[in-house]
Structures are given as structure tokens and as C-alpha cells.
Amino acid sequence: MSQFDLTEDQLAIQEMARRFTADAITPFAAEWDEKHIFPRDTIRAAAELGFGGIYVSEESGGIGLGRLEAALVMEAMAYGCPSTSAFISIHNMAAWMIDRFGSQAVKDKYLPSMVPMERIGSYCLTEAGSGSDAAALKTRAIRQGDHYVVTGSKQFISGGGENEIYVVMVRTGDDGPKGISCLVIEKDMPGVSFGAQERKLGWHSQPTAQVNFDGVRVPVENLVGAEGEGFRIAMMGLDGGRLNIGACSLGGAQRCIDEALTYTKDRKQFGQSIADFQNTQFTLADMETELQAARTLLYAAAVKVTENAPDKTRFAAMAKRLATDTGSSVVDRALQLHGGYGYLMDYPIERFWRDLRVHSILEGTNQVMRMIIARDMLRP
Known part of the structure; x- marks a missing residue:
């Protein structure tokens, strides 16, 4: 480590x-x-x-x-x-x-x-029609006196149906990012409802559901930031979210390296531990090297985000892309080193393989991370 x-x-x-x-x-x-x-x-x-x-x-x-x-x-x-x-x-x-x-x-x-998680918060940006193109969101908030009336839906929301607090990006103005604002909406406000729990490949320990708003009256005081600042707030939140999801990939991959080390030392084939074979050793060496490189970049990016460095968003995107891709690759090789046993639920590898797969999709797909990185590189 x-x-x-x-x-x-x-x-x-x-x-x-x-x-x-x-x-x-x-x-x-x-x-x-x-x-x-x-x-x-x-x-x-x-x-x-x-x-x-x-x-x-x-x-x-x-x-x-x-x-x-x-x-x-x-x-x-x-x-x-x-x-x-x-x-x-x-x-x-x-x-x-x-x-x-x-x-x-x-x-x-x-x-x-x-803070004590007596009430738990969800982050609501993604919609069925606007995933990577988040600025195209359609959920609308119309001001009526001292309330906003919110109508629309959010998709793939972690904690949907279970969490009590929803930090929601809504459209209060024209199309595009400058028309987006941020509101805090509570689970028990009239007009809030939830879709069925999604049936997922992994992430089974957390609920995921669509969150629906049907004429929900939200006090104006629940506005986070000023009107029109929602997209900027959402993107700043994602800098940290990308670091954290990358860190989750690092932790899961480290667990699978440790499991693979134990297994390959114990597993005997052709009269010796499979850890003695050069192919196994080269695989383990590559897994460790790649994970350490991803970890170093992610830690450096985390410092930049804390210090509000000018290139913080680019580094957060680079770290997220590398850590999540590396994490999934490391876990896949750990599963291969376990052979058929890695495919069984008796061992933890398959669970990590399933859980880490989504990390290259959420908090901005890794394709979008490459766009963010390149745009920043090419900026005059």
C-alpha cells in the first residue's frame, strides 16, 4: 500500500x-x-x-x-x-x-x-433522456410565490425510495447549463414517488430506483446556491465523487490482489504452487504495478481538488478514468488466477468483479472523462 x-x-x-x-x-x-x-x-x-x-x-x-x-x-x-x-x-x-x-x-x-446519517442524502442529476449529456435535463421547477413546483423524473438514483433527502438538479430557466438550479427535496413531500427497485448486476447492498416528481411544492428556501448555478454546483460535486468512486475501485482491487496472493500460494498444480509459475508471477506483478500507479495519480488529484487547483477537474477525470479501468482489469485477472473457483460465490472475487464494473459508467462515463481531459489540454 x-x-x-x-x-x-x-x-x-x-x-x-x-x-x-x-x-x-x-x-x-x-x-x-x-x-x-x-x-x-x-x-x-x-x-x-x-x-x-x-x-x-x-x-x-x-x-x-x-x-x-x-x-x-x-x-x-x-x-x-x-x-x-x-x-x-x-x-x-x-x-x-x-x-x-x-x-x-x-x-x-x-x-x-x-451528518449522523439519521437522514441520508441522494444526488439526483441523471434522467432517462440525459445521462452523459446532463445539461439537457428536463425536470422543471416553476416558481410560484414562495415555492417551486417541480415536475419530472430522475433515473438510476442511489438510495431512491430509501433515502430521506434528495439534492436535485432542476431546470428553472432556459435550455442549457445556465438554466439549471439545485433544490433539496424531501422523500415525504406530496408528489414524490419512486419506481421499482432496479435489478442490477452488482451494487446489491444499496437501493437504486427512479425518483419521480409530480407537482412537488418545494420551499424557495430549499434552493442551494443561486438560480442558474445548479450545473456548476453539480460538476463541482462530481470532482469529489469521481475521486471517491476511483478510490472504491482501488480498495476493491487491493482486496482481490490480496485474495489472489493467498490463493496462488495455496493452490497446487503439477506438483507446485501456481504462485511458483512465471506466468502467475508476471500477472501479479502487473496487477500490483498498475494499481500503485493508479493510486498515486488519484491521491495527487485529491490534493488538487482540496487545494482548488486550476487543473483539478482534469486531474479528477484522469484519476477516475485510470483507477476505475485499472480496478476492473485487476479484479478480472484475479478472477482468472482463481480459475473456476473465482467464478463461484464461495469466493469474494466475483462480487468485486460485478461491483466494480459500474464504476467506469457512473459519475461520468470513462469516455466522457477522456473528453474532459482532452478539452482541458487543448484549451488556449
């Missing part, structure tokens, strides 16, 4: 997250996956360590850490369950957006219950 010159405080946060994962996540993750269990109690236990408001300011009740510390936490928890770690990441993104851009009134209204 690369230390990347981590400080004593960062190492302590990392170790705390690892211990929590070993005790509260790893022993139960296979059952959560198989039985589609949403581990709300475990998630709230994580919040007791401060993981419900990692980069929410201390003034708002969070622990006020940076994006590298958040990545360390997500990576550590993903070692046990990438699905659960990613779910906690999404909540943190929603809470941060309220803390960073919300009025004092909206912060006071929601953060005291969100």
Missing part, C-alpha cells in the same frame, strides 16, 4: 476506516450482496466515526477533512464492500453541496440530521 507521504493524521484516519471495515463490513458483505440487504445500521455506525460528513465543515457538524482523507476512507471501506462504500460517498457529496453552497437556513434545516 503506497503511503504517498501521508501525515500521521491521515494514517490514523486510514487505520480507523480499515478497522471499521474489518469489524463491521467485510464479515457481512457477501450476505448483503446475496440477499440484497441495505445495511442502514452499519452505515449509521460509519457516521458515528464522522464518515457521514467527511468534508462537511466543522461549523456544520462535519469533520472538515480534505478529499485525500475522504479517498482513504472510501478505499478502506471498499476493501470490504465497494457498493456500501460508494453509497456513503454519494451521501457525502449531497451533504457537501448543501454545506458549501446552501444558505444558513438550508444548512440548519438538513445537515444536523444528515
Whole structure:
């Protein structure tokens, strides 16, 4: 595990997250996956360590850490369950957006219950007709007096139907990104409904559903930022979200390398451990080298996002692209090293293979990451 010159405080946060994962996540993750269990109690236990408001300011009740510390936490928890770690990441993104851009009134209204994860937050940007083209969203919010009336739907929402708080990107103005605003909408507001739970390849420990708004009256005070700032807020949130999902890939891949090391030492073929074969050794060496390279880039990008560096978005995109592609590639090779046993649910590899596959799609597809990187490179 690369230390990347981590400080004593960062190492302590990392170790705390690892211990929590070993005790509260790893022993139960296979059952959560198989039985589609949403581990709300475990998630709230994580919040007791401060993981419900990692980069929410201390003034708002969070622990006020940076994006590298958040990545360390997500990576550590993903070692046990990438699905659960990613779910906690999404909540943190929603809470941060309220803390960073919300009025004092909206912060006071929601953060005291969100930081301890008594109420959990979802991030709602994607729609059925606007995935990568997020600025084309259609969900409409029309102001009527001291309320907005919201109509539309959001697709693939983590926590949909279970979470209590939804940070929603809506159209308050003309077409394009400058017509988008951000509202906080509650689960029990009249007109909010949910589609059926999606049947997914992986991420079985977290609910995913469509969120529908049918004339939902939302107080104007629930506006996060000013009208027209929603798309900018959403994109800033995604810088951190991309780091976290990349960190989840790192943690899952590290687990699979460790499992492969144990298995290849124990597994005998042709009278010797398969770890003694040069082909196995070369495969393991490549897996480790590629993972360390991805980890180093992601940690560097996390520092840039924390420091608000001019090239932070490009580095977040590069780190997300490399970490998620590398994570899936490493897990696939770990499965191959396990042979037929890797395909069985008796071993954890197949679960990580399924869970990590979506990481190259969400928080912006890896094709879009390449667009972001190239556009920044070519900017005059």
C-alpha cells in the first residue's frame, strides 16, 4: 500500500476506516450482496466515526477533512464492500453541496440530521433522456410565490425510495447549463414517488430506483446556491465523487490482489504452487504495478481538488478514468488466477468483479472523462 507521504493524521484516519471495515463490513458483505440487504445500521455506525460528513465543515457538524482523507476512507471501506462504500460517498457529496453552497437556513434545516446519517442524502442529476449529456435535463421547477413546483423524473438514483433527502438538479430557466438550479427535496413531500427497485448486476447492498416528481411544492428556501448555478454546483460535486468512486475501485482491487496472493500460494498444480509459475508471477506483478500507479495519480488529484487547483477537474477525470479501468482489469485477472473457483460465490472475487464494473459508467462515463481531459489540454 503506497503511503504517498501521508501525515500521521491521515494514517490514523486510514487505520480507523480499515478497522471499521474489518469489524463491521467485510464479515457481512457477501450476505448483503446475496440477499440484497441495505445495511442502514452499519452505515449509521460509519457516521458515528464522522464518515457521514467527511468534508462537511466543522461549523456544520462535519469533520472538515480534505478529499485525500475522504479517498482513504472510501478505499478502506471498499476493501470490504465497494457498493456500501460508494453509497456513503454519494451521501457525502449531497451533504457537501448543501454545506458549501446552501444558505444558513438550508444548512440548519438538513445537515444536523444528515451528518449522523439519521437522514441520508441522494444526488439526483441523471434522467432517462440525459445521462452523459446532463445539461439537457428536463425536470422543471416553476416558481410560484414562495415555492417551486417541480415536475419530472430522475433515473438510476442511489438510495431512491430509501433515502430521506434528495439534492436535485432542476431546470428553472432556459435550455442549457445556465438554466439549471439545485433544490433539496424531501422523500415525504406530496408528489414524490419512486419506481421499482432496479435489478442490477452488482451494487446489491444499496437501493437504486427512479425518483419521480409530480407537482412537488418545494420551499424557495430549499434552493442551494443561486438560480442558474445548479450545473456548476453539480460538476463541482462530481470532482469529489469521481475521486471517491476511483478510490472504491482501488480498495476493491487491493482486496482481490490480496485474495489472489493467498490463493496462488495455496493452490497446487503439477506438483507446485501456481504462485511458483512465471506466468502467475508476471500477472501479479502487473496487477500490483498498475494499481500503485493508479493510486498515486488519484491521491495527487485529491490534493488538487482540496487545494482548488486550476487543473483539478482534469486531474479528477484522469484519476477516475485510470483507477476505475485499472480496478476492473485487476479484479478480472484475479478472477482468472482463481480459475473456476473465482467464478463461484464461495469466493469474494466475483462480487468485486460485478461491483466494480459500474464504476467506469457512473459519475461520468470513462469516455466522457477522456473528453474532459482532452478539452482541458487543448484549451488556449
